[in-house]
Amino acid sequence: MAYDGLFTKKMVESLQFLTTGRVHKINQPDNDTILMVVRQNRQNHQLLLSIHPNFSRLQLTTKKYDNPFNPPMFARVFRKHLEGGIIESIKQIGNDRRIEIDIKSKDEIGDTIYRTVILEIMGKHSNLILVDENRKIIEGFKHLTPNTNHYRTVMPGFNYEAPPTQHKINPYDITGAEVLKYIDFNAGNIAKQLLNQFEGFSPLITNEIVSRRQL
Known part of the structure; x- marks a missing residue:
């Protein structure tokens, strides 16, 4: 898993x-x-x-x-x-x-x-x-200095910044019907579309969704 x-x-x-x-x-x-x-x-x-x-x-x-x-x-x-x-x-x-x-x-x-x-x-x-x-x-655990990471610094005394977001959609924030709005069935590779659009999905999950739903 x-x-x-x-x-x-x-x-x-x-x-x-x-x-x-x-x-x-x-x-x-x-x-x-x-x-x-x-x-x-x-x-x-x-x-x-x-x-x-x-x-x-x-x-x-x-x-x-x-x-x-x-x-x-x-x-x-x-x-x-x-x-x-x-x-x-x-x-x-x-x-x-x-x-x-x-x-x-x-x-x-x-x-x-x-x-x-x-x-x-x-x-x-x-x-x-x-x-x-x-x-x-x-x-x-791991220090990130401004010289090693241009996005954020992880060092004592610095304000915490989360890792860069991928701007994906949280699937729990929308309904099942709304999910369909983000899928182009003519573009193919539905599993990859799900992976690219939705936060927290792994290839294992998206492939399983496509298989079970016969998409």
Whole structure:
């Protein structure tokens, strides 16, 4: 199954029970993965956030991971800002493979702070970014400097900017009948048209739609 926008939507829906759960522990077993242990209803749930170039994803897991004796810097930053915090929401942005987890926590002197974990699932360009309540970047797994990326900068202290949009249509914002307006049946290759027009569709999904609907 492709981890496309449709799959992301279902995954986010399945994780809604973690809302109001407490972030109990955070580990970073490797360079691509953060494990967030969430305590909810007297049970621990291990939430995996991965930016692996081939398998970037968000999911629950029961797998046991070996964690380094000295946690990496990114894990230490996450722990400082998120451990003990309460998950307020887990949401998908549009029908894209971008997920935001809003967490209410406390700083060193006990004042309430709000943090957002942003997971961008984009293959080799995937990233995991922590921002504050003003959308200012606290830390990112992958830093993007103005010299390496002309569209946006991902560095501590910079305002967060989303990846460039493809200006596609969110299929959940229109009706089934309206979908037909965006298809030229005389142009052929309906699967490619669907892929180019609608946000979150993968080739696997568009080919399946064409096959089932005999388009």
